Amino acid sequence: MIVYHAHIWWNYGYKLTLHGDKPNRMYFSFLLVDLGPRATTNESLPRGALKTNTLNNQLSPKASNIYLRIGYRKDNEFISIVEAPLRPTTRMGGYYLDNAITYTHLNNLLSDNDVITFRVSLQVEREYFNIGKLGDIKSLAIIEERNVRTLESVLKGKKSSNSDFIFTRGDSSANDSTDYYVHKAPLAYTSITLRSIFDKKVSLPTDQILIESGEDRIIFPFLSESDMKFLLTYLYTERISLPEYNRFARVGRVISFLFDRDRLINIFTQWQRLIIESIxxxxxxxxxxxxxxxxxxxxxxxxxxxxxxxxxxxxxxxxxxxxxxxxxxxxxxxxxxxxxxxxxxxxxxxxxxxxxxxxxxxxxxx
Structure with missing residues (x-):
């Protein structure tokens, strides 16, 4: 069972338990159990996962007026024969009804009807379904307007007197490449990986970023011009924009090598906000x-x-x-x-x- 509104949902499971040792004294209890934002629990994370694919701070909704109705349908109308409130229980964090229906009563219903329906209704405050609040969607941080003019010059492919490194996009042998004359100082400030490359010419275990040992150059063979605009904008100004939707994998592979975990999480958090806004x-x-x-x-x-x-x-x-x-x-x-x-x-x-x-x-x- 799912409770859903405005992009927020919560899953419940339910359980009927038979009690008693003699048919005339046997009855069913009904338990409504919190499952969480996902119907499945305790799944292992796939390899390469950044974190769980759920809202970490989502709690069970505080429901009220929780009722169980048991009945059947006749001529497209639901006929209720049992109606009773469920009470909160500390048992698995759900709601419980001790004697929902007797064994005899349920058997009689099943003999007269092909399908027996169990309906649960509950009330949840509208404020619970606030995706911005629940997801802690923060606005983009206000970034100091640093290196903006320098960035504009770099993106235009201009070589300045103080540029001291080259980023190359694409494949020069296929006549599809662009050179960007960059500056080590601001890039090393943003990326500890680039700092190591600049200082020690260390290579990376990937074909996404190629280090030219004989010259001051890094080649990004699989990035497009729009990808480079995103990357250079972040490196120079820390401003975050959305890559083209079909370029996330390419860009993601590169930034996963260039930035530490905290910066990666921040980038994905802001991408998330921008995606949600666009929708x-x-x-x-x-x-x-x-x-x-x-x-x-x-x-x-x-x-x-x-x-x-x-x-x-x-x-x-x-x-x-x-x-x-x-x-x-x-x-x-x-x-x-x-x-x-x-x-x-x-x-x-x-x-x-x-x-x-x-x-x-x-x-x-x-």
Whole structure:
């Protein structure tokens, strides 16, 4: 069972337990158990994971007016034959009803009906469903306007009198390369890896960053001009922007070697904020496209790097599928922009979430 609203969800499990030793004294208790933001628990992290793929500070919602209703459907109408409140229990952090239904009563219902329905209703304060507060989405830090003019000159490929190193993008043998005349001091300040390269000419165990031992040059063979703009902007000014959605993997591989863990987490945190803003601010007719682009980027990033952005993007896509019908997934598969990517896992996740959230009836008590 899932409680869902505004990109936030919480999973519950439920359990029927038979008590008693004689048929006329046997009854079922009902336990509603907190599972958490994910339905599965105790999963091991995949190799290369940055952190868990959940909101670390998400707690169980403080629910009230929790009721269990047991009944059956007749002519598309739910007929309730048992209705009782659930009480909080310290047992596994859930809600409990001791005598939900007797063994005899349940058997009689099953003999007369093919399906017996157990319905749980509860109230949760709207404030709980605040993705910004729950996810601690912080605004971009105000960065001192340092090295801005120098950066502009570097991005234009200009060589200044005090430039003392060269970054090369692409493959010069294929006539597809760009030289950037950079400055070691500001780059060494931002990246301890670059500082080591500048001082000791150390090589890195990757083909993403090639160190030329005979000259003051680093080659980034797989980065595009837009990738280099992101990288150089951060190195010079610490300002963070979003790479193109289909470049996250390339950029991610490079920055994972250049920056320490704290800087990486900060970069991903700000990418997350920018992704969420782009989705929430998108017009209705652009939500599918923005959500898909975001999910392609998110799925190519390290596991757990963008958990809140993933929630917002996947629930936005699931909502659009619920509105437009499952055939929307076929349209996405046939879209020229997306058909070249491996999107099956993305669409399967969105369909699964759609089935869960559309099964939850929500009523406002405002």
């Amino acid at each position: 929430l601010e998108a017009d209705d007719n652009q939500k599918v496209v923005i959500a898909m682009r975001s999910l392609i980027a998110i799925y190519s990033a390290p596991y757990g790097a963008l958990p809140i952005a993933k929630r917002v993007a996947i629930s936005t896509l699931a909502d659009q599928i619920a509105r437009q019908g499952d055939e929307l997934t076929d349209k996405i598969k046939e879209d020229e922009e997306f058909k070249k990517y491996s999107i099956e896992r993305i669409l399967e996740s969105a369909l699964k979430l759609k089935r869960l959230i559309t099964a939850v009836k929500k009523t406002s008590y405002d």
